[in-house]
Each structure stands twice: as structure tokens, then as C-alpha cells.
Amino acid sequence: HEGKPVGKTSHGDGENFRDFVYVSDTVNSIISTWKDNKKGDEIDVTTEKCFSIGQIVKLICVLMRYYAEIEYLPKRTSDTFCIHGKNTSLIKPKVSIEEGLKRTIKWWKKQNFTL
Numbered sequence: 001h002e003g004k005p006v007g008k009t010s011h012g013d014g015e016n017f018r019d020f021v022y023v024s025d026t027v028n029s030i031i032s033t034w035k036d037n038k039k040g041d042e043i044d045v046t047t048e049k050c051f052s053i054g055q056i057v058k059l060i061c062v063l064m065r066y067y068a069e070i071e072y073l074p075k076r077t078s079d080t081f082c083i084h085g086k087n088t089s090l091i092k093p094k095v096s097i098e099e100g101l102k103r104t105i106k107w108w109k110k111q112n113f114t115l
Contacts, residue, residue, distance in 0.1 A: 013072055014054025019046050020094035029093075038056070047093045059098065065104055 029045040037043065057070055095103070 013075070014052055014057065014070070017050040019048070019050050020056070020058075020097055020100065020109065021045055021047055021093050022100035025093035025095050039065050045093070047097075049097075051097060056097075057099075060101060060105070063098075063101055 025047075026045050032044060033043055054070075060071070061067065
């Protein structure tokens, strides 16, 4: 997919923020706190670091060697400015945003995913 468009649009101005947690960190946090939690207890697994959607889109483009302008579409009414939590489990995520994106891109490439 090198040099091919990878989805060059983003809704809004790219300044909405999210806290991204790689799936293995989420699973490990839930498993490690399973015995200590009671039915109905909430577990908030977070990196406690927020990234803008614009930052994520640019990082994906760099990792996939796609260098072109990103087209920003009108903001959707369902968009929120910031979503993140406070880490209440004893586990701190181990997979960085860059490493998580690299693993995700590698997985998609193995699926022969084409755009």
C-alpha cells in the first residue's frame, strides 16, 4: 500500500482528542483486575494521554509512507471534543500509540486489505 491513499479524509478540524489504548493492554488490565472487582464495578483503562485525531491521521500517513494533504470534512454532529479517562486499575498500558498503530497497520496488510 505504500504511496497509495489510505483514507485521506477526517471529519472536523482534526482537533478532537481521544485516549487510545491498544487491545492487549485493555485485555491485560481487565484480566488483572478481574478477581478484585465486584459485579457492576467499572474499570477505566487509559493511557492518560490524549492525541488529536489530526495527530493520529498524520502518524498513520507517516507510518504508511503516504504523503499528501488530508481533506477535512465538515464536523459531524455526534463528534465530541475530548474522550479520556482516569486509570483506576493498577496496570499501566505498555503499548505506545506509535507501536499500536504499527501493529494495526501490519495486521491490516496481512488481511490483504485494499482501499
